[in-house]
Amino acid sequence: MSHLSEDIVSRAHDLVALYPEPRSALIPICHLAQGQDGWLRPEAIEEIADIVGVTPAEVLGTASFYDLLHTEPVGKYVISLCTNVACMLSGAYELLEHGEKTLNIRAGSTTPDGMFTLEEAECIADCDHAPCLQVNGRYFGKLSNGDFDVLLEDLRNGNLDDVVPPHGTLCRIRRTVGLEAENGKATQARPTEEPTPQPQPDTLAPGQTQRRRRGRK
Amino acid sequence: MTVTEAPKIVTSRIGFEDSNTLERFLATGGYDGLRKALSMTPEEVAAEVNTASLLGRGGAGFPAGRKWSMLRKADTTYLVVNGDESEPATFKDHLLLERDPHQLIEGVVIAAYAIQAAQAFIFIRGEMALGIERVTQALNEAYEYGAVGHNILGSSFSVDVVVHPGAGAYICGEETALLESLEGKRGFPRIKPPYFPAAVGLYGEPTVVNNVETMSNLPWIIKNGGAAFAALGVGSSTGTRLFALSGRVNNPAVFELEMAKTTFRDLIFDKSLGNGIKDGKALKAFIPGGVSAPWFGPDQVDMHLDQDEVGKAGSMLGSGSVVVLDETTCALRTAWRITRFFWRESCGQCTPCREGGGWLEKILWRMENGEGHEEEIDMLMDICDNLAPGVSWPPQQTTICVLGSSIPSSIASAIRMFRDELLIHVKEGRCPFD
Numbered sequence: 001m002s003h004l005s006e007d008i009v010s011r012a013h014d015l016v017a018l019y020p021e022p023r024s025a026l027i028p029i030c031h032l033a034q035g036q037d038g039w040l041r042p043e044a045i046e047e048i049a050d051i052v053g054v055t056p057a058e059v060l061g062t063a064s065f066y067d068l069l070h071t072e073p074v075g076k077y078v079i080s081l082c083t084n085v086a087c088m089l090s091g092a093y094e095l096l097e098h099g100e101k102t103l104n105i106r107a108g109s110t111t112p113d114g115m116f117t118l119e120e121a122e123c124i125a126d127c128d129h130a131p132c133l134q135v136n137g138r139y140f141g142k143l144s145n146g147d148f149d150v151l152l153e154d155l156r157n158g159n160l161d162d163v164v165p166p167h168g169t170l171c172r173i174r175r176t177v178g179l180e181a182e183n184g185k186a187t188q189a190r191p192t193e194e195p196t197p198q199p200q201p202d203t204l205a206p207g208q209t210q211r212r213r214r215g216r217k
Numbered sequence: 218m219t220v221t222e223a224p225k226i227v228t229s230r231i232g233f234e235d236s237n238t239l240e241r242f243l244a245t246g247g248y249d250g251l252r253k254a255l256s257m258t259p260e261e262v263a264a265e266v267n268t269a270s271l272l273g274r275g276g277a278g279f280p281a282g283r284k285w286s287m288l289r290k291a292d293t294t295y296l297v298v299n300g301d302e303s304e305p306a307t308f309k310d311h312l313l314l315e316r317d318p319h320q321l322i323e324g325v326v327i328a329a330y331a332i333q334a335a336q337a338f339i340f341i342r343g344e345m346a347l348g349i350e351r352v353t354q355a356l357n358e359a360y361e362y363g364a365v366g367h368n369i370l371g372s373s374f375s376v377d378v379v380v381h382p383g384a385g386a387y388i389c390g391e392e393t394a395l396l397e398s399l400e401g402k403r404g405f406p407r408i409k410p411p412y413f414p415a416a417v418g419l420y421g422e423p424t425v426v427n428n429v430e431t432m433s434n435l436p437w438i439i440k441n442g443g444a445a446f447a448a449l450g451v452g453s454s455t456g457t458r459l460f461a462l463s464g465r466v467n468n469p470a471v472f473e474l475e476m477a478k479t480t481f482r483d484l485i486f487d488k489s490l491g492n493g494i495k496d497g498k499a500l501k502a503f504i505p506g507g508v509s510a511p512w513f514g515p516d517q518v519d520m521h522l523d524q525d526e527v528g529k530a531g532s533m534l535g536s537g538s539v540v541v542l543d544e545t546t547c548a549l550r551t552a553w554r555i556t557r558f559f560w561r562e563s564c565g566q567c568t569p570c571r572e573g574g575g576w577l578e579k580i581l582w583r584m585e586n587g588e589g590h591e592e593e594i595d596m597l598m599d600i601c602d603n604l605a606p607g608v609s610w611p612p613q614q615t616t617i618c619v620l621g622s623s624i625p626s627s628i629a630s631a632i633r634m635f636r637d638e639l640l641i642h643v644k645e646g647r648c649p650f651d
Contacts, residue, residue, distance in 0.1 A: 018379045020336070020420055026401035027384050031343070052401065065403040065564075067385030068343045080344075085508060085540055086306040086463035088554050122387065122558055123305035124344050127463035127538075128470045137346030169343055169382050173350040176357045180366035181336070181375035 003043040008032050012051050017178055022052045026062055028170060030069050035171040039070035067122075068137075068169070075110040077155050077164065080121035081133040087123075090130035096120060098145040102152065115156065138164045220483055220490065223449050223475035226457045227433045231316050237351050239358040242319040248364050250436030254327045255372040257439075262331040266435065268443030270455045274309075275299055275390070275428030276507060276536045278524050285332050287415040289423040296334040297419060298325055299395055300341040300348070300429045303387040304507040305558055307538040309459035309471050310429040314341060314348030317433065318355035322378060324432035326365055327439055329376045332425055336377050339429075340395055343383040353380050387562035391618045392426040394564065405564050406618035430459055430537075450476030454523045458534075460484060464503075464541035467492040477523035481505065481513070484522065485541055498543040502634060506535025508555045509623035511610055512542075512630035531610045547650040548638055552631035553581035559624045569604045570621030576600055577628060584639065587646035594632060594639055601625035 002009060011032055015025040029051060033044040040048075040063055042056075049056040063069040070078075081099060083092040096107060099118055103111055110117040126132045129141020140151055154160045165171050230236040230245055242248070254262050267282035288294055298321070302310040313321060321339070329337045341349050356378060359365045367375045386404045388394045393407035396419050411417045418424020434456060438446045447455045454476035462484055463469040468491055472484070481503060485491040494500055500515045511532040513520070520526055524534045542551060560574035577600055583589050598608065605612035605622040608629050612622035632639060641649050 018377075021400065023401035024381075024399055027398065028382055030384065031382055054401075062401060062403055063384075065386060066343070066383075069384050083554070084305040084558055085504075085551060085554050086469070088550075089464045089540075089542070089546060122561065123303065123307075125302050125308040125311040125342070127306050127308050127461065130463065130469065134344060137344060139347070169346045169349055173353045175353055175380070177360045177366065179336075179377045180360070181377045 002047055004047050026052050030063050031170045034167045038167045039073050075117035076115050077135050078117045079133055079135050080119045082121045082124045084123035086127035087130040092131040095131050135164050136167055137169055220487055221475045221478045223457050225473050226437045228473045236316045237318055247319055248323055250439040251323050251326055252370055254330055254439045259331050259333055265443040269438045269446035273428055274430035281431050284425055289416050291423050293335045293422045295419045295424040296329045296337040297424055297426045298339040298432055299426055301383050301390040302342055303390050304536040306463045306540045307461050307507055307536040309461045312471050313429050313433050315351050318352040320433050322359050324435035325378055327435045330374055338379050338381050340381045343385050349382050388564045405566055408617055459537055461538040462491050465495045465543040466541045477521050479522050480519050482518045494543050501544050501546055502542045504540040506533045507538050509626055510535045511626045547648055548631040548635040549585050552627040553585050555627040556581055567616035569615045573600050573604050574624055584642050585648055589643045591643050597628055601628055
């Protein structure tokens, strides 16, 4: 029995089918695996390697390059607090210090109950709401120390479950269609009639994507 | 004040609550540009974009039409959209991805048609979870509507678009690193030459890499004509552009402004824009185009937001992000934080960047904490000289990509503009702003 759920494996194969070369799906599939486990467990890495046709070492070697792919366990909520220049000018370091005190951990570590990981992040492109942070990729901005405490409480009590999903950038929305262009090859447009919206020939159920491999070998 | 009444080209729908939906998009002229493009030949579409003289909005400011025309002739070409917006204090693409995803998709299909791409990929920064969701959702809708996929809008043109999530690495904004990442590898910039993905790109095939904002301009350009776009702005700075204002201002936000007409003073102080500096403090300096850009002082605040004008003055408009430093801001601390960013984000391939970045960061941190020595100010410049010989503008390169040669900008600016302030740190053994 595989470690990754049937749904994730099926979605992973759908992702592979979207690219001319399977390895391109490596990072998106890592996101999916994190949606299940929170981090990239060795058994997940082995299965990802199988799916995209590389060695587990190559998956780990790629994943370890990227900040969002965790090769070690992280908390249920990863709080990435930006301290880059725009946030720094709005008191981000003071907020980070408050966060460290409140959670009683240093930035870069996880609370003993496995609830929160606190990270010092680089710019998360939300500078009009400085100082800002992300929790599992969701934005919270213009935070005072008090706002930060309220946020922690809300997360603990599950009040934000709709806003902050578990890990995994790809967990909430999925692509519903496979590739449609024939052989992935563009063809010259020669409109023969007044262009009208074309109904989708067949809308597929989630996770059930057409497997049409591209012509390129 | 000269804030012009130029049309909103890429932010026209931002005011609507439901700006991300297909309904709103169609109700506001959505996919009309694509319809028109498909009635033209690909060459005519490209010619229209050339007439617009649309400069790439990612940072380098390279004309989009020229990028397209450089494509090596081949059976398979790809279009890749760079949505890996990570330059500190840049948050314009974030807005476009979340608030008008259909506009982006329309632009992508127009560009794919113009270059006859086999497939298009929209690479979105992994941190932008909502942006990824919104564009994926919009793409599902666009397929269903018939604006993407097979026989687009009843024409014989077909192309697939794929949303690709990044995973957190600034360097993937560099186009060859982005392609490596899209191929499922570590984001290592490729060794040049070949200099352009137009020759050797994704999977070795000729590839056009364009920024999100660049793509989002295309529907308007096709609908209204390249000449109408070129009529806005001054000289080679045509059209409008998104400027992301942040730092010590009252109203940090993204503003769409006509190119080269507005000055930095307008952007920072106009009531409808930045609305002045926080707490009525005085302007100390500003970063005109992302943290890779050399800083400007208050004496340069009347310069226009014009790519050429800013370039001639020794900096760049870059990614269109303006960071305001006021009299309460420590220049050394600011330079330290920017250097720390580059050091952390260095991919590690080249020694000057990997090692030099770390040394610079350590020296700056020590100095900021009152443990620096006077001769270390010259040492900083010496290390900078190893990263970008001459520490001039535009910088000379000693590394595979421009990340390394971007490191000296903030340090050289702090030293050249605020040497006295650095000396106080050294002599008094403390930061005067603490």
